[in-house]
Amino acid sequence: MRTEVVPTFCALASEPLPPEFIGPLGAILGADDADLHLFALDGDYVVGVASTADTAHLRSVAGLAYVIHYTVRDTLLARFWLPRAESRSGYDHAAALQRLLGAVAATASAVHPYFTLSAFPERLVPATSAIAHDVAWVGDTYEVHDQLSMAGMPTTPSHALGQAWADGDDVFVMDTLKASDAARVIALATVEYDAAYIEFLASHPFYSKFARVVRLQATGDVVSSCVIHGDFSLGLVSTDPTFLRRGLAHEAVHATLSAVRTFLKESPMHAALQLRPFSAIKVGNTPSAKMMAKFGFAPRPNANVVWMGVHL
Structure with missing residues (x-):
């Protein structure tokens, strides 16, 4: 995948994306040592985004996710964005998260593949624990500090x-x-x-x-x-x-x-x-x-x- 699609992918969000979602994507722009899989939840369906053309027919994006495979270190990073409940009435976070987690899991060849979910929103932990095949561990809680200016x-x-x-x-x-x-x-x-x-x-x-x-x-x-x-x-x-x-x-x-x-x-x-x-x-x-x-x-x-x- 050409990373030129990344800005178009990020623009699909209905609200400003947090820096912890943008950061890994920005860091690999133009890089040749990482493989990238992008996913958009359009209504009830997860769509793989490999080019700007793939975004043309998306109508109601209700979540984003991606997986980066750092080929040099052979490590995976997955990040998720879901709109906050207060910004979208009637939104089913658990169902949206389940669909995106399924798409992320499908990028791996193993049955019940293991992922470390880093900088993962604490508010999504209960739903993830219910959806995942197994929760191996949960670490300490961190505050995200933004540089406001x-x-x-x-x-x-x-x-x-x-x-x-x-x-x-x-x-x-x-x-x-x-x-x-x-x-x-x-x-x-x-x-x-x-x-x-x-x-x-x-x-x-x-x-x-x-x-x-x-x-x-x-x-x-x-x-x-x-x-x-x-x-x-x-x-x-x-x-x-x-x-x-x-x-x-x-x-x-x-x-x-x-x-x-x-x-x-x-x-x-x-x-x-x-x-x-x-x-x-x-x-x-x-x-x-x-x-x-x-x-x-x-x-x-x-x-x-x-x-x-x-x-x-």
């Missing part, structure tokens, strides 16, 4: 790549993430990741544009980090405990967001899709929420998400 960015420029600055007796330098940093970044992270994933982000032609680390110049060790994940969310924001309260995470996030802003200014195709970063913050993680607020991020009301593993 790029005007919320700090007025001072971020540190450029290679720029060094002193803080007391220490000198730090801004740098890109390297594959060789994987073990160090994993050691600092508060969420579990495997080394292959960090190496993927560091070497990928798209995601590596945005990944930033702060190094201690004397040793070259990473002391703080921030990346853009495969769904265009900010993540891996962490700091070596030895260097807390030095503003290093703030500097890493600022540099990553500045790289994102520059990229969107220079890529009309991505800007037209309204691609924008977001942050999924575990409920109750007040320090992270406060830091992201400094960059114009705020929690979206009634938009909590979970990660869950299901056999469909």
